[in-house]
Amino acid sequence: MxxxxxxxxxxxxxxxxxxxxxxxxxxxxxxxxxxxxxxxxxxxxxxxxxxxxxxxxxxxxxxxxxxxxxxxxxxxxxxxxxxxxxxxxxxxxxxxxxxxxxxxxxxxxxxxxxxxxxxxxxxxxxxxxxxxxxxxxxxxxxxxxxxxxxxxLSYFLGLEVSSDSTGYYLSQAKYASDLLSRAGLTDTKLVGSLVYLTVTRPDIAHAVHLVSQFLSAPHSTHYAAVLHILRYIKGTMFHGLHFSAHSTLDLCAYSDADWAGDPTDRRSTTGFCFFLGDSLISWRSKKQHIVSRSSTEAEYRALADTTSELLALRWLLEDMGLTHSSPTIIHCDNRSAIQIAHNDVFHERTKHIEIDCHLVRHHLSAGILRLLPVSSSDQTADIFTKTFPPSRFHDLVSKLKMASVRPP
Known part of the structure; x- marks a missing residue:
């Protein structure tokens, strides 16, 4: 002062x-x-x-x-x-x-x-x-x-940064530890703190997204869900992101949606993630703003959001001196959505998603992105759209290339 x-x-x-x-x-x-x-x-x-x-x-x-x-x-x-x-x-x-x-x-x-x-x-x-x-x-x-x-650089806004010959490690172990010690706070403050923890913990992004929808009127079931998340964090305190020094700088993405997954309002959830080589650099789990009338429509809305993020990332990376001349691959497990993106004719069943279609198709034809089908079992973005049993959940977490870094 x-x-x-x-x-x-x-x-x-x-x-x-x-x-x-x-x-x-x-x-x-x-x-x-x-x-x-x-x-x-x-x-x-x-x-x-x-x-x-x-x-x-x-x-x-x-x-x-x-x-x-x-x-x-x-x-x-x-x-x-x-x-x-x-x-x-x-x-x-x-x-x-x-x-x-x-x-x-x-x-x-x-x-x-x-x-x-x-x-x-x-x-x-x-x-x-x-x-x-x-x-x-x-x-x-x-x-x-x-x-x-x-x-x-070692500590910044709750983020811990360390490095070795393999690359950089980013975690929030101390932040997570402090959060657990303050677990007696109100539901709202707990969930707000959990949102910030998702900066380095994509594995809890969807769960935190779910409980954050009930901040205005939480019930005991929601608080129980928060405690369940905290128990998981306690057992994975040192999990974080690893940015490999031996990675390529190729950008690719996975786009997915869970159709009508919310039992209350039947809105779908968008999930996507972006990798720069082997490094996870962006992800999202977000409820769509309107109800989709088919799984294809839900997937296409997710694809439009993924395309918007792609444009922002390519601009940001170019500003950092990294230019991508070839199209960025987006993996999608819905073949109907991919076919609509390549089809110039709007049918009656697709007119209601015409805006999203135009957005994706424009950048598809401009060579900014390329759509590739992927099997549901290999859809990495699935972890951001729905909950899974432990075995499938851990399989998806492994695809995020996270690491467990304990202090020396």
Whole structure:
């Protein structure tokens, strides 16, 4: 907190003045407290998107054997000049004069603007030094007092990162242990914490997806299901993802759906997963928003969602310097859905899914994706659509290329 305040003083963010007659002030908050508020407001679900992006980067870093370092932005909120007079209540304990207010000279960017401002600043540094001189960029940022070097990446937002000659390992063992020790919390908080655990635990994604649907009005059966998940986590505490250093960088996907699987509203569940070589980098278990009138329709809706994720992943990987010139293979175990994707004629039974058909068919004809049939027994995405007996469940988990990593 002291460092944050000193940084604000150094940039002449405000002056302590008497509040002019007839003026009002806002209930301001200093950036250090704002950072604390951010961490409290960022629910497990809100953090997942940025963390999953980091997961995908790890898969590429493992193949290229890039060393990973962790740095901290020292001053979370950049400031820009203000042309208006804005008065803010002084931070608690900042001034010995409680009647004084802060006349802001520079604006503190909020949660939405700060990343853009930092991106602009680092873009100018990249332009100065070039992408090939990353060490010079880091040294420049350190000398300019923009960042703090935290050394090799080992722990970040509850994620534990370790490496050896075979690649990188990503787990949440400590997070899982803390979650189990807090098992006396309410159902809602437990399930919210379990959602964040799915960042490295795809094996519990479908089960957590099921119990998360009853947060507003949970019953004893739902709480019993949560406890069952916790018992499974306790027995698989050190399970996580392994990103192989000897993997290819070929992208492929599995798409599946469980038709009318929900006994309450008869909606289907979409499941898909993406592999970069041998490394699992993306997956989803999600209930479809409307009822499908056939298994083919349910599968096609899942295929459309898989295609949307494919486009996002290809864009992200290209932004990381990995371009795929050949079509990405999507494995689907419903031959009718594959035939519809290749058929230019809409029949009466398929007109109601025409939008999804157009989406998939457009990118199929553009050479972005290629559909291949796969047997149900080899459908890896099956684990994200329904529950299974132990033997089949463990067989599917093995297909996810997970690893058990115990601390040294």
């Amino acid at each position: 002291t460092e944050e305040l000193q940084a604000l003083e150094k940039t002449h963010t405000w002056d302590l003045v008497d509040l002019p007659h007839g003026s009002s002030y806002c209930q301001g908050i200093c950036s250090g407290t704002m950072g604390l508020t951010m961490r409290r407001l960022l629910s497990p679900v809100a953090r997942i998107t940025s963390v999953r992006t980091s997961v995908r980067l790890l898969a590429i870093a493992a193949v290229h054997q890039w060393p990973l370092f962790q740095m901290d932005v020292k001053n979370a909120f950049l400031n820009g000049d203000l042309t208006e007079e804005v008065y803010m209540k002084a931070p608690s304990g900042y001034s010995d004069c409680p009647d004084k207010v802060c006349l802001l000279r520079r604006a503190l960017y909020g949660l939405k603007q700060a990343p853009r401002a930092w991106f602009a600043k680092f873009s100018s540094i990249v332009h100065q030094f070039g992408f090939s001189s990353s060490s010079l960029m880091i040294q420049h940022c350190l000398s300019a007092d923009l960042i703090r070097d935290l050394g090799h």
